[in-house]
Amino acid sequence: MSWITVIWSMAAGVSLTLAAVNLLVWLRDRDAVANALFSVSAVAAAVLAMQELAVMRAQTPAEFGAILRWMHVSAATIVIATVWFIRLYLGAGRRWLAWAITGLRLLVLIPNFMLYPNATFAEVHALNPVSLLGETLSAPVGEMNPWRHLILLSTVLLCIFVVDAALAARKLGKGRQGMVLGASLLMTIILAALFSALMVRGVLPSAFIALVYLVFVLAMAFELSVDMIRARQVAGELRDSRERMRLAARAADLGLWEWDVVRDEIWSNDVDHTSAGVFGGKRIGLADYLELVHPDDRDRLETTIRRTMAQAWELQVEYRMIGADSTERWISAWGKVEYGESRQPLRLRGVSVDITARKQLEAEAQRHCSQLARVQRGFVLGQLSSALAHELNQPLGAILRNAEAGEAFLRQDPPNLAEVGEILADIQKDDQRAAAVIQRMRSLLQHGELCFGVMRPLELVQQAAALLEAEMGAQHVALGIAVPADLPEIRGDRIHLQQVLVNLLLNSLDAINAAKHGQRQIDLHAARAGEAMVSLVVEDSGTGFAPARLADLFEPLYTTKPDGIGLGLSLCKTIIDAHGGRISAVNRPRGGARIEVLLPVAAADESA
């Protein structure tokens, strides 16, 4: 066997081997199109090697020309596949250049097949015997085809494309790949152009493209081995990272989970059964998991998950699970959805943690707040006791006087029954009046946990104002109420919200008394504040707040009153916060204070 045959066959073999490796990569991961393209170009290079072997041993000029014609197809395939491989592999290179090179190479194929014999030669006159490695081969002698300039142009563009892509890859942090592939490819192109020129001049029997291409193939082989080394490293890091994650999860009692949406399988890390919202061991479906969730939270959790997936939100949800010992555990879960190429959800991944203790503390705090609010209401009642007693004694006094008068009228001779009849009617009226006063007072004495309901702002304001009507009257303060009747309903605890308004109005009353002179006027008005809120504003003509203290106005135990306990405003803030609202205070430019309370509008399905 001749050396020529051995060398060229080996070149073809190397190319084919790399092609096979890259093809395998692509078969495993269909996203690795770059590897597939490399595979195509390497196969074309192997084919070209065989064609070169044949062309060097051509017997007649016609045979030489015909083989060279088909070699153009292989060369074009190599160039086009390589260009797009570079673009995908490095993620760099100008698209228009890639298309220009592709276009030129395909264009050259037209005259290649239309004109005789091919795109390189206009005519091959004769074959010149050349001696190489102890073998006599045929080098062509002929006239050059002007279409060959297109090939040269495409080669120049290819050089520019490669250099540009390598430089751009450096900016993308792929400097090494850019260097290795760019340099090797540039060398390949220059050598191919050089040998091609020598062949055209009849010095060489062929352009030796298949041999030259080996430079690029070897560079690619180097890249692959680097990738493999890195893959091993990554695998090690992944193992470490997994171990660290497992430790962290264990230390923090974190549940890690993943729901494969397509297969409907939930995987979770190994934490005790249903603690942290996960379960070790067997793989279960979403329906099985929901079985472990508290029945009251089941629908809400499922809806939240579906909505999260549909809207590409982050999952953030709190729900209860029933443990193996039938105890209730609060779980807080956080997760993210991973989507496939056509935006279909593939998996939902996340962490969860047992927040039962926190929930218990929250409930405890809530209870304390309710108790404190009740104590403060008692304090308010104390403040109002004089006015309320006065209000109550009016009807009681009237009842007593009427009864005494009635008795006297009955003793008259004859008894004045007409008068007694009127008296009895009046007694009934006054009795109802007294009952209404007691009813109002009771609202301040009622204890109770937060009990959310839906109410109209006007009603709330009127009830709070009724509690203070007597006090305001006694102190000669006018209360102006402006609440549009068409405001949306708000959601909240009626008694606590009343308490907030009563506190604010009492503060205003005190501020007006402290101011001593000026208008004795408090305004309470409400308005819509955006889509989701209703604003209630209490304004007075009193002394206002000391500017330096505006910041800690809502701190507990802050008071400006000699007999105050400093709970009013801080409690207002606590209550409003628990309602998801906001409270803020400012001084009016023309004097006096202005406090604004923002409360959330009741959801449409809550309104009565």
Place this chain on the structure above:
Amino acid sequence: MVFIVDDDASFLKSIERLLRSAGFVTQCYSSAVDFIAQQAPDRVGCVLADLRMPDMDGIALQAHLARSGNPLPVVFLTGHGDIPTSVEAMRQGAEDFLVKTAPKEAIIAAVERALARGAKERVFRAHRRALQARLNTLTPREEQVLSHVMNGSKNKQIAAALGIDERSVKRHRSHLMRKLEVTSIAELAQLVFEAGAREDDSYRTAK
């Protein structure tokens, strides 16, 4: 006559009934302003007023009456008698201060006391007015002499102070003693005291 002033219509009606059934003659007003607007200077009786009322409260009403020529006695009623308001009312010279739910007997006794005091004060005021009328007949010179006499000055001193002779002083003295229908310095002193003691400023306004 008992004038009842209360802004609470229902209580106004009930207390009116009670007093009427107890034999009093009454007249009702729903506010102090109303009462003052219709006030006749020769009203006789007492006022039964609510302490807490809008616009003009009981204490302001009492102060207004005291300034007028006919200071009727006032009995205060209140829904709830807390300490600060009762102290204030008493300081202002309220005849009585009662809560609206006080026993019937207490209210009736207070009204009777007020009426009696009103009658006594009326007699006293009439007497004083008569004495003041006598004082009003004095000439300016006689008045000057009177004030010096009341200070305990001798005729000689008075003459020196006024720049007139002693005989003229004696003449003025006897004239004024005759006009004031007194025979001794002691009687003169009592008259001046009775005419001006109770309400010094009303003596002065009368002049």
